[in-house]
Amino acid sequence: MLQKSYILSALILLSSFFYSCKKSSSEVSHAPRKISFNEDWQFFLGDSSKMASSGAQWRTLNVPHDWSIEGEFSPKHPAGVGGGALPGGLGWYKKKFSLAAKDSTRLTAVTFDGVYQDSKVWINGKYLGNRPNGYIGFQYDLTLFLHYGNEPNEILVKVNNAHQPNSRWYSGSGIYRNVWLTKTDKLHVPLWGTFVTTPQVSRDSALIQVEARLVNQYRSVKNGILETSLIYRDQQVNLVASEFEIQAQDTSEVTQQIKVLQPQLWSTEDPQLYSVVTRIKVGGEVVDEYTTKFGIRDFTFDLEKGFILNGEQLKIKGVNNHHDLGPLGAAVNKRAIERQLEIMKEMGVNGIRTAHNPPAPELLELTDEMGFIVMAESFDMWENAKTANDYSNFWDEWHERDVKDMLLRDRNHPSIFIWSIGNEVPEQWSERGAEIGRELARITKEFDPTRPVTAGMNPPVHTNEDDVTLQFDEPQQPNALAGSGALDLIGYNYAHQTWPKHQVNFPQPPFIATETTSALATRGFYEFPSDTTKIWPVRWDIPFDGGNPDHTISAFDQVRTPWGSTHETTWKIIKKHEFLSGFYIWTGFDYLGEPTPYGWPSRSSYFGIVDLAGFPKDTYYMYKSEWTNEPVLHILPHWNWEEGQIVDVWAYYNKADEVELFLNGETMGTKKKQGDDLHVMWRFPFKKGILRAVSKKDGKVVLEKEVRTAGEPAKLTIQPDRSSIKADGQDLSFITVNITDENGIIAPRANNVVHFEVTGGGKIEAVASGDPTSHESFKGTSHSALNGKVLVVIRAGKEAGPVEVTATANGLQKATTTINLE
Ligand code: GAL
Numbered sequence: 001m002l003q004k005s006y007i008l009s010a011l012i013l014l015s016s017f018f019y020s021c022k023k024s025s026s027e028v029s030h031a032p033r034k035i036s037f038n039e040d041w042q043f044f045l046g047d048s049s050k051m052a053s054s055g056a057q058w059r060t061l062n063v064p065h066d067w068s069i070e071g072e073f074s075p076k077h078p079a080g081v082g083g084g085a086l087p088g089g090l091g092w093y094k095k096k097f098s099l100a101a102k103d104s105t106r107l108t109a110v111t112f113d114g115v116y117q118d119s120k121v122w123i124n125g126k127y128l129g130n131r132p133n134g135y136i137g138f139q140y141d142l143t144l145f146l147h148y149g150n151e152p153n154e155i156l157v158k159v160n161n162a163h164q165p166n167s168r169w170y171s172g173s174g175i176y177r178n179v180w181l182t183k184t185d186k187l188h189v190p191l192w193g194t195f196v197t198t199p200q201v202s203r204d205s206a207l208i209q210v211e212a213r214l215v216n217q218y219r220s221v222k223n224g225i226l227e228t229s230l231i232y233r234d235q236q237v238n239l240v241a242s243e244f245e246i247q248a249q250d251t252s253e254v255t256q257q258i259k260v261l262q263p264q265l266w267s268t269e270d271p272q273l274y275s276v277v278t279r280i281k282v283g284g285e286v287v288d289e290y291t292t293k294f295g296i297r298d299f300t301f302d303l304e305k306g307f308i309l310n311g312e313q314l315k316i317k318g319v320n321n322h323h324d325l326g327p328l329g330a331a332v333n334k335r336a337i338e339r340q341l342e343i344m345k346e347m348g349v350n351g352i353r354t355a356h357n358p359p360a361p362e363l364l365e366l367t368d369e370m371g372f373i374v375m376a377e378s379f380d381m382w383e384n385a386k387t388a389n390d391y392s393n394f395w396d397e398w399h400e401r402d403v404k405d406m407l408l409r410d411r412n413h414p415s416i417f418i419w420s421i422g423n424e425v426p427e428q429w430s431e432r433g434a435e436i437g438r439e440l441a442r443i444t445k446e447f448d449p450t451r452p453v454t455a456g457m458n459p460p461v462h463t464n465e466d467d468v469t470l471q472f473d474e475p476q477q478p479n480a481l482a483g484s485g486a487l488d489l490i491g492y493n494y495a496h497q498t499w500p501k502h503q504v505n506f507p508q509p510p511f512i513a514t515e516t517t518s519a520l521a522t523r524g525f526y527e528f529p530s531d532t533t534k535i536w537p538v539r540w541d542i543p544f545d546g547g548n549p550d551h552t553i554s555a556f557d558q559v560r561t562p563w564g565s566t567h568e569t570t571w572k573i574i575k576k577h578e579f580l581s582g583f584y585i586w587t588g589f590d591y592l593g594e595p596t597p598y599g600w601p602s603r604s605s606y607f608g609i610v611d612l613a614g615f616p617k618d619t620y621y622m623y624k625s626e627w628t629n630e631p632v633l634h635i636l637p638h639w640n641w642e643e644g645q646i647v648d649v650w651a652y653y654n655k656a657d658e659v660e661l662f663l664n665g666e667t668m669g670t671k672k673k674q675g676d677d678l679h680v681m682w683r684f685p686f687k688k689g690i691l692r693a694v695s696k697k698d699g700k701v702v703l704e705k706e707v708r709t710a711g712e713p714a715k716l717t718i719q720p721d722r723s724s725i726k727a728d729g730q731d732l733s734f735i736t737v738n739i740t741d742e743n744g745i746i747a748p749r750a751n752n753v754v755h756f757e758v759t760g761g762g763k764i765e766a767v768a769s770g771d772p773t774s775h776e777s778f779k780g781t782s783h784s785a786l787n788g789k790v791l792v793v794i795r796a797g798k799e800a801g802p803v804e805v806t807a808t809a810n811g812l813q814k815a816t817t818t819i820n821l822e
Contacts, residue, residue: 033289037095037110037179038063044092048158051092058094062729063179066116066172067091068161069329073775077164078600082387085170085593085603086329088161093175096152104148106183107217110155111139111191113177113361116330118160118394124153132394133402134161134171135323135357137409139182139191163389168380169322170592170604172330177360186217187224187246189278189290192408196276197450201298201310206263208296211255212278216246224282230258231275265310266295266414268350271371273414295368295414301452301489301510303503306581307373315574316373316582317627318351319344319609320515322591323359326612327768327778327793329592334362335732336793339721341370343610344588347620348627353514353584356380356423356456358406367415375454375514375584376410377420378403382436384426403440407447416451419444420514423456424493427481434484441486452488456514457481459495482506489581494518494563496573499580513574513583518564520597520606521555523617523770524748524787526637530556530648531681533566536597544597551598551773553606555617556636556650557679561596567609567619568678571626576676585609595772604772611770613791614734618652622678625654633659633695633703638748638787640709641686649682649691656695656702664689711741713750716807718815720794727821731796732765735817737807739788746788752809754790755782759804761797761821768793796821 042058044051045067068086079085099108112119117134120127124147128140147153161173182191193213200207208230216222223245230238238258246252264272273295280288299309307314325336337360344352351373354363358378367374382399385392403421410416421440427433441453457479482490490506491514492498502511520536536553537544539562553559557566564570564586574583590608598606609623610616621634634652641647651659651671661668661682671680688709695702717738725731739750751771756764766778769786776783783790794805800821808814 033184034111034180034182037097037181041065041093041095041175043067043174045089047090063093063175064177064331064333065174066176066329066331068170068173069327069331070777070779072777073601073603075600079170079593079595079603080599081168081594081596083165083167083169083171083593088164088166088171088173090162091159091174093157093159094154096154097181098150098152099146099148101149103183104146107141107143107186107188108146109139109141109143109182109184109191111137111180111182112175113137113179113332115157115159115175115177116161116171116173117166120158120160122156132398133391135359136402136405137177137361138405165387166389166391167593168386169594170324170330172324174331176330177332178362185280185287187222187280187282188215188288189213189280190215192405194276194278194290194292194412195448196292196294196412198294198296198298201263201265201296203262203265205259205261206296208258208260208274208276208294209255210258210276210278210292211253212290214244214246214252214254214280216248216250216252219248221248222246222282224280224287226254226256227279227281228256228258229277229279230260231277232264260296263296266297266371267310268314268371268373271295271369271414273368292412293365293368294412297414299417301512301581303508303510304579306510306579309373313578314350314373316351316512316584317349317623318353318373318375318582318584319349319588320353320355320584320586321588322355323357324592326589326592326614327766327791329778332360332362333730333732334366335730337363338366339614339732339734340589341366341372343614343616345370346628347609347616347624349588349623351375351582351584352588353377353420355515355587358410361409364410364413364415368413372415373417373582374413374415375418375420375512376406376416377423377456378406378440379422379425382422382425382427382433386426399440400443403443404447407444411448418489418512419448419451419453420491421453421455421486423515424458425455425481428455428457428479430480434480434486437481437484437486454487454489454491454512454514455481456491456493459492459498494565496565496570499573500577503579510581511579512581515586516565516574516583517567517570517585518561518596518607519557519566519619520553520559520561521557521617521619522552522606522772523555523611523615524638524789525552525555527554527556528646528648529683530554530558530650532558534559535562536560538562547597551595551602555619556648557619557622567622571623572676572678575626589614590770590772598772601775602772603775606772611786612772613768613770613786613789615736615770615789615791618650621652625652626678631655631703633693633705635661635691635693635705635707638710638746639688639691639707640748643686643688645686646683647686650679651693651695652679653695653703656697659693659695662692662694663687708745710745710747711743713739713747713752713812714742715740715744715813716754716809716815717744718805718807718817720805720817720819723818724820724822725796727761727796727798727800729796729798733762733794733796733819735792735794735805737785737790737792737815739785739809739812748788750788751784751786752812753782753784754807754809756792757781757806757808758794760802761799762794762803762805762819763797764792765795766793767791794819
């Protein structure tokens with residue numbers, strides 16, 4: 001029988017306000033509950049008959065691991081709107097491990113943060129279970145089946161990603177997120193066993209409520225004290241304690257409240273974090289300790305004023321990202337995620353939508369620490385399939401559990417502000433969609449009543465006088481999910497023309513643009529004239545036979561999908577209307593798969609503001625000029641054209657009234673942004689030489705920028721993002737190699753093959769250029785540049801010392817850099 005005892009420790013709470021707060025949390029010293037279980041797995045790719053044969057070749061590796069990224073691009077599994085890019089398959093992982101005899105009195109569990117997909121797990125030959133969803137974390141209790149002392153244990157994991165297609169984007173395959181081993185007392189807080197909320201928040205004080213679940217797996221009643229410390233910057237600031245009693249083999253829930261004076265509020269600019277440490281004490285001894293990080297903030301979505309955080313209006317300037325880490329594939333690496341977020345933050349982004357699935361826990365740790373408004377999404381489809389073998393096959397049996405587990409795992413993250421229950425699900429047009437929407441909203445509210453629920457829907461207005469490309473042959477029904485009452489925020493993907501009319505269409509609830517833009521570009525490639533917009537493809541349902549034979553797309557902000565809009569158009573609308581709380585652009589980074597508008601041989605997307613290697617395209621600077629306080633002056637394109645050719649020059653700038661452009665010292669005129677425009681443009685015949693832009697405020701120079709005509713490629717330059725990294729086997733240095741002429745000017749069309757050599761205790765983790773058509777392996781030691789740039793990623797080993805990285809290319813002067821492992 002499950003007994004729930006709610007003990008609100010009001011008296012203890014009052015006394016605790018005056019509890020001396022000087023004690024440091026470092027007083028507590030226990031063996032960690034949770035240890036990494038990532039090292040020394042054996043991996044085998046193939047079916048079970050081959051796996052079981054005596055000659056089967058198992059490879060030793062560490063997880064997180066994605067076997068797909070090691071595969072070959074092939075027309076047999078082309079990237080398209082139905083996924084692909086690299087092969088799936090069937091994979092096996094096994095690992096031997098020993099446990100000390102003293103562990104036999106404790107409980108031992110294994111936690112997988114995510115396995116793509118449909119995993120089955122066995123321990124010492126005993127079957128533990130199956131988890132179809134590739135993005136959900138799960139845990140198995142191993143205790144009953146373990147050996148202690150000298151006899152080793154073996155865990156075996158089968159990963160079934162053989163049924164393709166099952167995703168509209170590159171999923172990766174394998175144990176691609178972290179694995180943990182947890183050892184606890186039989187009396188403990190279980191996995192995801194706390195819920196921390198802040199029912200009252202002001203600048204003067206905040207009330208923190210901690211709900212903790214306690215599990216007693218002993219055969220006897222347990223009594224004790226549940227002590228909860230509030231920690232800020234490693235110092236205990238308050239403490240509460242309550243008594244508990246739990247029957248044998250039972251569960252109890254304890255609710256405590258703690259007050260904090262002058263709380264340090266979490267915000268995107270200053271993301272202050274607290275934690276609560278929950279200790280279970282029996283007979284004065286701490287038997288279990290569980291830490292929960294959280295933040296104190298107050299927010300609302302207002303019909304008139306949009307999003308309000310801690311009393312201040314804040315436009316959500318977000319991006320969508322898939323979970324892949326470009327050339328690293330899906331294999332989670334915290335530094336690689338951090339680098340992506342740093343690049344976004346520098347552009348002024350303050351929001352991330354986890355399109356279209358629960359993310360790695362590390363992403364949320366980082367968004368908490370770095371300050372992003374996260375829209376966490378659960379599904380890309382419900383019971384109706386989008387691709388033949390997708391999650392819809394598992395929907396009936398699993399959706400309730402998967403949503404619940406996502407909420408339990410992630411609801412303490414202060415960076416999460418919105419739950420999205422699905423993306424463009426086909427059911428949205430029918431009453432069935434409204435029904436499922438209400439069910440998912442009910443589950444969400446049950447486990448987290450503190451955040452609004454939305455969904456990324458398609459707008460009901462399908463014919464639009466302003467834009468012929470939006471027209472469908474058949475008029476569509478109204479969006480039943482939008483009208484279901486399930487949603488606290490109406491979330492629409494695209495149809496930017498309809499946003500200003502939202503208040504008319506929906507007097508309430510408030511609006512969020514869940515997904516926007518879908519504009520297209522190849523980094524460093526430009527076409528003239530730049531001021532005509534191209535719609536590629538012409539309509540979503542008409543196959544594309546246009547474009548460029550080499551599958552390039554101009555990086556002037558001039559190419560978009562028919563459902564999307566250019567970057568500039570989109571942001572102008574969001575910026576203009578106060579009631580529009582914000583938007584999430586499709587996408588921050590290019591990703592593997594979905595190379596719209598092209599098909600094979602393209603294999604990755606063109607949507608990113610930043611390419612697959614992490615190099616910004618030009619619109620990055622439009623956003624930066626709008627969204628940051630840093631002075632920006634960015635001019636495009638490069639300066640290598642045909643003599644006399646008519647070219648356009650654009651400048652993105654801020655903090656200035658005007659920009660004057662000079663060609664070889666001669667003025668080409670001064671331009672000011674007109675109306676709500678976000679760039680200026682000049683048009684004139686090309687002459688090689690030096691193009692110089694000068695931005696001025698009140699006649700005073702703010703910034704100067706130059707682009708010069710490059711000569712023939714002659715040299716390589718090399719620049720790591722960080723030249724000191726941790727010798728922990730995990731850390732990465734992302735190294736940019738440019739191809740330049742003999743004067744160091746980037747050769748803007750160079751695509752030479754660059755080779756990499758590494759000496760010392762690091763290794764090449766990946767190579768990439770951002771070219772969506774390249775079929776070179778990301779796991780090689782060489783890669784062609786795209787428009788003068790190529791990336792090599794070095795992974796640290798575990799021994800300190802220098803690592804020398806040398807880039808060479810036929811006929812070019814080589815370049816070397818040193819990375820220190822510390
Ligand atoms: C949206 C969809 C995204 C992506 C995008 C490409 O409709 O939600 O997952 O496919 O289109 O433009």
